[in-house]
Amino acid sequence: MARMKFLCDAERCIECNGCVTACKNENEVPWGVNRRRVVTLNDGVVGAEKSISVACMHCSDAPCMAVCPVDCFYRTDDGVVLHDKDLCIGCGYCFYACPFGAPQFPQAGAFGLRGKMDKCTFCAGGPEPDRSAAEFQKYGRNRLSEGKLPACAEMCSTKALLGGDGDVIADIYRERVLRRGRGADLWGWSSAYGVKPGAQPPVQQPATSGKS
């Protein structure tokens, strides 16, 4: 049984934002809503810059599902977390619960009213007839029903962003790490919190001028 996941290889991501553009284009995502975005750490620090592409991670134990007061979330048989926009009340609880900032809220009115939540669907549409106009309008393209993978992953020029069954993409990533002899340490506690010596780059001091 497939469990659809994304994996972004920070060694390969070049911050081209091709995945963001592919997602926007494929799903005709409205202005102000970003289902996917590229996050760069240590921006501008030579040799220490790392970028990763982030969207809904389709958690196996999704906090958005747990906090939704109207229970509009569901998980498909492939492990994709989706929601019913007809049921969503746009309360924003899922946004606070999500550790990745995946839920997005389009501005529904002139006074900053929140619209119904929108998020990455793993290009799997939503609870409308597959490949229908209604599904496209509400949720975007349903590429999984066409036997395809999410547009962002398929579009990635450096193949930094992998999408698919967790086991399969983990194998692909493992092979890469073995070939290049490093990279597995990019993830985990020590790299995130700098426990390992040298894991964090030195903080760049602003240039000091003679003026006070």
Next chain:
Amino acid sequence: MRFVLLAVIALGLTACGEKEQVVVYKQGKYQGKPDNRSWDNAPLPAEWRGGEWKQGDRESWEDSVKHRQLSQNEYKRIGQ
């Protein structure tokens, strides 16, 4: 003095009987419309470059999608 000491010990031990106040996670129940499954759809015509599977057959759909996933591995895809 002895009474005070016993009272303090008894009061202190009451904390041991305290129940855990961790919220028990309760899985929400989906209330929305039912969704179709990917493999219940017919495959696209060949020129659309979708996968090929037998309609309604989950295994063949998964094989098709897996084949596509493996094409993300350029070590296998290029030069072989």
